[in-house]
Amino acid sequence: MDNFLLLIEKPDNVPILAMLFLIPFFIWLAYRQARQTDRTGVPSDAALNDKVYVWPYLCRNEFVCAIIIMLILAVWSIMIDAPLEEMSNPAKTPNPSKAPWYFLALQEMLVYFDPWIAGVVLPGLIIVGLIAIPYIDINPKGKGYYTIKERPFALAVFSFGFIVLWIVLMIVGTFLRGPGWNLFLPWEYWDPHKLVPLTNVNLSEFIGIQDAMTANFFGFAVVAGYFALGPIFYFWKSKSNKFLQELGLVRYVIVSFLFLCMMALPIKMILRLALNIKYVWVSPWFNI
């Protein structure tokens, strides 16, 4: 418990503590407005286009907001000092070594994937996927108001990615990861000598394939099947779906690829934590 209290007191962790309250608050705020829209109906174009003068109405809001935020920032700066540890020493590695808090979700992915996926490919795909959102989400509804009913899939995917795979992993990385990047619950002592036996096996070994070449092909088949079978099956099953036809094949392929890439993280987490699976695909050049 002392460890956890020390962590909470760390000045750099204040933003994460703040987010523990801010994120649920804003989710609640958005949810309430979405439910209201879904119950009372979508605001008309006329209502959304109802105009007011920027001066004084918007400028007044901005002014009030700026004063409140500056007050909070001033109090925060007076109360809590920025951290300064001892002078940098390349010969003395702290354990655990943590990236800045906003990158801890990425560092957390390193537990489940090799650095080239967790540190390069997946972050790259996050950026590409975010930029692609407006071009692959062709649903014209839900523009300019909170709603759940009109775009459940888009909301579910984005909220899962943002809240669970980004914010929650960040919190886990900050508060629950100790020496050796081992998982420590808040009341546990951070024992630097804690030994966690790594009994992980590759998926091919798990089902009894010993030969490296066979394992390579097996891994390729699993990964290719993961990305191909689901989307093909769904496409074939709901060919006549009007929405799917509007989406078009190219968009559909991109959406399913990005979605499956995102879901690869929780799937790998479950495989690792429940079945001690290390790699799904072991090849001579890389491991996934």
Add this chain to the structure above:
Amino acid sequence: MNEERKGLIEKITNSDIWKSIFRHGYEKTGRRYTLQVLQNVWLHLHPPRISRHALNFRFTWCMGGITFLMFLVTAVTGVLLMFYYRPVAEYAFRDVQALEFDIPFGMLLRNMHRWAAHGMVISVMLHMFRVFLTGSYKKPREFNWAVGVILLLITFFLSFTGYLLPWDQLALWAVTVGTNMASATPVLGNEGPFTPTDIITQSNDVRFALLGGTIVGPSTLLRFYILHCIAVPLVASVLMALHFWRVRKDGGISGPL
């Protein structure tokens, strides 16, 4: 007395000097409200009129504005910090210590800079969340969402480059962990897959380009300092101008055009 004061105010606002600076009167008409925005270089980023729902705190969460405010705070405090800080391995840590113990209000300055930067990271993430939830990225605002994603990355990168500058253990190892990832880049990183390791070595891969060395050292400090204080803020300013201008040109923060 009141009459006298009113007369005085009128005299001032009717003087040639005042009128040369402020080109509008003070009557309560729509024409004056419009002129007030259009004839002010700072306010004219706004359109003269906006949709009513864009005023609602519950709708906007004010997060975009807060992000910009935090950027301004870090710019001002950052310039002040630059007077006291030298990006040289021998001096950097001592200068930060001097800020804490010797320089009047140095600690407050550093605190404000750091907390405003953290605040900016939080507010920019919440801003993106809000823009998604309200569907404000949809046609015709697709491109501005893309600019926003780049600005989100720039915010992370600004914060990350600044993390190294105190040159303490926290800074060194956080940046070491972060930049180690670059060596795992496929083909271009020394430890990545498909890398021809006889050509791409530790001393010419992407990590080396980022650090200016094989470990986080003095040249990294200088590189990150220049990126943090000059290069990235410049890019951020240009993209912010584009972002705000597009908000206006695409028909306000959200809703039908």
